[in-house]
């Protein structure tokens with residue numbers, strides 16, 4: 001495993017840095033510094049996405065055939081790390097990183113031609129309709145039903161925790177098309193428009209005060225069967241393919257490192273010299289270094305064409321725990337100041353204070369929202385189960 005960047009990668013890194021410096025507006029950097037939810041508001045990422053698209057960089061992991069830059073895994077890692085370091089927003093990960101690869105792999109030519117260019121350009125914003133009340137970790141128990149009617153399906157049921165359903169114009173969803181045989185064998189994967197009659201979105205406000213999640217109700221929603229990806233009742237294979245992208249596709253070192261740097265700056269600015277805080281900083285710093293080494297190992301596998309496999313579960317578990325540790329360290333550093341609470345959201349619209357005061361007000365809601373990292377995309381307990389089975393052979 002070679003830990004050093006090749007000379008051509010260093011040139012590429014310089015090119016990415018220069019692009020970000022010239023194109024990422026200060027207002028967006030401020031917006032990201034004050035983002036308290038686990039994902040940034042889509043609107044904040046839209047302009048940035050357009051600039052990236054003009055440059056040919058809006059879908060970094062896609063092949064050139066569909067408008068991707070054709071980068072190696074190392075180039076993609078450098079790009080992600082530099083964007084995170086600079087505080088650049090993410091636009092529609094559910095589109096570019098989840099349903100996009102699914103459509104490329106399983107979709108018909110018509111589905112590819114219809115959807116992929118609009119994901120690349122940022123015209124469409126997608127949300128993920130997987131979870132239901134009672135069907136999260138045990139996803140295969142899902143009940144939202146799609147019954148054939150001519151060339152259409154009629155959908156009835158409910159989804160929950162649907163991130164940014166209220167900001168999306170399209171959804172990919174898992175629906176039950178059969179109750180025969182094994183539960184996994186009666187599921188289909190469907191693409192639908194959010195303005196289809198019979199769909200109702202109801203907000204869920206998270207414990208940090210942000211509106212990210214929603215419940216989505218389906219009441220006799222008629223959608224064309226042509227929107228199904230893959231064969232009827234074979235949606236579980238499609239769903240599993242997508243979950244691999246959701247869990248393992250993103251190496252997030254850059255984003256966690258940026259978050260840690262922000263907290264270290266806060267500690268220094270407040271002149272904190274407390275042995276407890278110092279030892280927490282050292283522990284988290286060591287965890288970050290260790291996990292970056294694992295990331296680089298995975299990168300090395302990806303670069304040589306190998307699949308990282310179950311290590312994705314370990315990465316997901318450790319990175320989400322480290323992000324929570326960083327958000328907790330920030331609270332310790334802020335002391336009593338975290339008791340000040342601004343209810344308005346997003347914070348960057350609600351506040352007009354000097355930067356150091358504004359950033360303090362983001363810490364407590366972020367800490368609360370970041371509890372979600374060990375739940376979303378498969379809880380830590382589920383990841384531990386995967387590791388036990390696939391690595392320890394238990």
Ligand SMILES: Cc1cc2nc3c(=O)[nH]c(=O)nc-3n(C[C@H](O)[C@H](O)[C@H](O)COP(=O)(O)OP(=O)(O)OC[C@H]3O[C@@H](n4cnc5c(N)ncnc54)[C@H](O)[C@@H]3O)c2cc1C
Pocket residue numbers: 038127128129130131132134135136137138160161162163164372373375376377378379380381382385
């Ligand atoms: C921030 C965030 C964003 C999300 N966005 C979306 C989205 O856009 N679309 C979507 O479809 N879903 C979304 N989800 C839902 C997410 O996928 C589920 O919350 C997750 O799969 C867990 O399911 P659950 O909430 O039903 O918990 P449950 O499955 O009910 O789990 C409850 C507890 O039991 C434990 N548990 C369950 N089964 C086992 C087991 N077999 N072994 C050991 N322990 C177990 C879990 O680890 C957990 O601690 C989001 C969740 C969060 C937090």
